[in-house]
Amino acid sequence: MSEDSGKKLTMVTCSAPVNIAVIKYWGKRDEELILPINSSLSVTLHQDQLKTTTTVACSRSFQEDRIWLNGKEEDITQPRLQSCLREIRRLARKRRSDGEADVDTAGLSHKVHICSVNNFPTAAGLASSAAGYACLVYTLSRVMGVEGELSVVSRQGSGSACRSMYGGFVQWIMGQQGDGKDSLAQQVEPETHWPEWLCLEVSAERKPVGSTSGMQTSVETSSLLKHRADSVVPARMKEMIEAVHKRDFTAFAELTMKDSNQFHATCLDTYPPIFYLNDVSRRVINLVHRYNRHYRETKVAYTFDAGPNAVIYTLQQNVEEFVQVVKHLFPPETNGGQFLKGLPVAPTTLSEELKQAIGMEPMVKGISYIISTKAGPGPRVVEDPSEHLLGSDGLPKESA
């Protein structure tokens, strides 16, 4: 925390990770508090590849709360932003009235300036709201000296943001209470538990699709979604937690694929139907099943969120070959330019047998790039003051 004595500016910068669900969240039982109709489970991805960075500054001189996202000022009165601000301030006041020592009492009456950037382009097709709200709530809590269970707060910004409050393998327990106090995230295992576990983000399209309205239509019209939430997910959560504990990749992978498919099935059962998968997505799905069938072993899994981009999970020992398979079917020269980003993956050669087993023709312009990454830790404070996104005047720096 740095303080500019002249202007009494308190500033904190933090970063937070993206998470990708393997048991999907789709459907709210309370729109305002963002309470889900089923529990979900995700993997937090490493911030070296994908992260949101947020600076919050607090000063007596600020006239109003303001927010800049990816270089553009946005409307701070947006209800979900307001929910998070209000909750953090409420918790801070509570701590102060409880007589906790380290609460920055000044900040409570001051307005905040918030500046947030993603290190990945929107083109990556990643829903950035999870990392964004996790980072906002985490940073605000550091500025205002709030501690404790903050996933219930970030949940009110974006449901899946609660899972970005922890590293590794994380569950969002749906909870039962009307006030949502028991609808929170919990770490199942830290990222160090399964170091061989790797992830590839396979980007097919420019823009992620907003999920809020689709989710609501699904809850209203899909009888399959209700059945899924009530009768399918509870058992799957148990199985998935077990698979993670045991590092059982086969069980993990199969359940991940089944749950992704079931989520998209409930979207299709929505009226009017919602389609997130396109012909490229289907191609990736078929590719994964053919690859696994060739080896008579589930070595690779796919999952798709509210968009056509695949997220692939595999273990360290399979990543080089599988990336080569993707390159074979989506040749970089006719697809993206700088194809492979993130963790380095060495090129390899594919056996003719494998190519034949997959038996698909290479495709032009199917995907634009792959980001290779792994499981990572939760939000953290960025200690280097040069990384602040706001200047000493409380406004975004040129670069932010």
Next chain:
Amino acid sequence: MSEDSGKKLTMVTCSAPVNIAVIKYWGKRDEELILPINSSLSVTLHQDQLKTTTTVACSRSFQEDRIWLNGKEEDITQPRLQSCLREIRRLARKRRSDGEADVDTAGLSHKVHICSVNNFPTAAGLASSAAGYACLVYTLSRVMGVEGELSVVSRQGSGSACRSMYGGFVQWIMGQQGDGKDSLAQQVEPETHWPEWLCLEVSAERKPVGSTSGMQTSVETSSLLKHRADSVVPARMKEMIEAVHKRDFTAFAELTMKDSNQFHATCLDTYPPIFYLNDVSRRVINLVHRYNRHYRETKVAYTFDAGPNAVIYTLQQNVEEFVQVVKHLFPPETNGGQFLKGLPVAPTTLSEELKQAIGMEPMVKGISYIISTKAGPGPRVVEDPSEHLLGSDGLPKESA
């Protein structure tokens, strides 16, 4: 029935219609008897546009049962063909032993030659097995003098064939008995009940996809399919029958679309997932929803079977405009050649308002043609002997 006195050849030719389900059949509880896990409902399409024609000849001189399908001799020992032959012969023997007068006793001990052709190319993407088995069973029954409820027999050839045994709007009641005697088709309303009702077959691809193995995998792996069959379809059947009785197009259309989507949702919930819809199918689905939204009225419905081809239902008064909309988005010059087949549909002009409301770019090579048709009658005997597909030698004529 014609008889060649020299060779004692008995010959009958019949034709049978295609049917398209609006409440879908997907999943068997008994593979051999073909007993479904839920009831279904379909519309029988008019044979002027789409039909199977089958000639069965019966002669003491035939050495063995033989079958020719679309000009090619096929394996008669195929289990489902054998089921139908065995059942019809059993019913004929029963009638004879019951002392019924008009049973052709000679035919019972004789072998049969069967020749069958479709008047639509396989490229139409229509599952021809329903019309094929309905026609086979109907023709065999006429040769062997069998009467009564024959849908239980054609059901054993191909499940949906039982619905092609009647004209108009037809339900397949799933039944409860283990022997399948109560799993049969029933006419809900004849084709004359709703003369304004029209149908467009929108052909996107060459080949229909076999459904038997997919269906089995769905039953084994999709928990959503079980829920659909047990808890969703019974109420939908009642609603659909009601909609047909009342000629309530809005109810008919919405239920048709929801049920098509739910069927494809259960395919996606299958593991590994089954995809029948492609990007062109999705385009047609979006088009229909935009068209209806523009008019704030459900004027058009889609349904998709085990393939990417859309079947569109609408009423007489909307068909010209909707066909024009399809032509606008899939321009005939860059799609199929002779675009519109079947019942004539006059060209019309689209309002700019409608084009804007749809707001989609025309697509190249999306669909190959549209067949315009209506509801029609069930199987019938073809009286003109020149239409026989087998010659007096019991072998296919040149043209067959």
